[in-house]
Amino acid sequence: MYKAPGRINIIGEHTDYNDGYVLPFAIDKYIYLDIKKSDTYLFHSKNSNQEISLKNLMKTDTWADYIIGVILELEKRAGKIPPFKFYIDSDLPIGAGLSSSAALEIAAAYALNDILDLNLSLKDLALIGWKAENNFVGLNCGIMDQFTIALAKINHALFIDTYTQKHELIPLDLKDYNFYIIDSGIKHKLGNSEYNTRRNQCKKALNKLNKNSFREVAYEDLKNLNGLLFNRVKHILDENKRVLKTIEALKNNNIELIGNYLFESHKSLKELYEVSCEEIDFIVDFLKDKVLGARIVGGGFGGSVLVLSKSNEFEMLINELKFKYKNKYNIDLSYFKVKTSNGVEYFEEDMNI
Ligand code: GLA
DSSP states (O other), rough: OOEEEEEEEEEEEEEEEOOOOOEEEEEEEEEEEEEEEEESSSEEEEETEEEEEEEOOOSSSTHHHHHHHHHHHHHHHHHHHHOEEEEEESSSTTTSSSHHHHHHHHHHHHHHHHHHOEEEEEHHHHHHHHIIIIIIOOOOOOSSSHHHHOOOOOOEEEEEEETTTEEEEEEEOTTTEEEEEOOSOOOOHHHHHHHHHHHHHHHHHHHHOSSSSSSGGGEEEEEEEOOHHHHHHHHHHHHHHHHHHHHHHHHTTOOOHHHHHHHHHHHHHHSSSSOOOOHHHHHHHHHTTTTTTEEESSSSSEEEEEEEEEEEHEEEEEEEEHHHHHHHOOOEEEEEEEEEEOOEEOOOOOOOO
């Protein structure tokens, strides 16, 4: 079968659809996918024991749409794709800002490319997943998630310049520190519409500045903006700088600096880009002065917090945080220590389908 990892972005949030920089890596939690030729299309989720059977491809408003979107995009590149049964399993939390949807897209694209010998490159598959999300699912996302899931390597972060689509593997050695993910338990309900709204606001700012790309926008242009558009563009400019500074810090083994950038990024996402939420802010506020760094990750409006901390320090404070969070929001926080992973791959096991 095939497995496609989730991803975490160290820094560079909401920059990937604004011609900016991102620095994600793949994690060792996966969407698993097995496929078999069939007379009709069948989508089976082992987690939810849900099965969707279709004679013709159409929108289902379920998780199957991520695969259907990929099939339709592949057909544009490679002609008719015959029907298959798709079996899905997962140990990747869904809706937690870890990109389970892009993992599903890339798993499907990779599996079909492999079985049908389509000879598409990993970058092609990433772009097919990205188009499926934009054209069929309806989230006008950037290229970060699909690129990471297709191209990441274990023990590395992937620096992507989303303007040129150039990417570079950056060794990820955190010395005495580790990354943790805390899942707030808040699913991003408003996420998709607010995400597309942010995107439109950024386009509007570009028009106002009379520029074709954010690559042409500099700090001095901020004087021509005010209010909300000023805030959005300031976030993008600052966040791009933080990505470059984080890479520099990683190269110089200066992990302490990265912590500051994470807190700064959170503040900016909360105040300037306005994609955080009360529960996530509660977690980050609690962690201030207790860990090296923390921030919301992913699209926002819920999801997860990325924490950079020493293991013993983190283990000492997580119980207190869980207790306080439960008291306030009546939600049990879950968390895990993050490990890096390779991007999508085939592995010698099957699901007995
Ligand atoms: C979602 C999108 C990504 C990216 C992030 C925010 O995860 O799928 O393309 O825009 O939000 O950085």
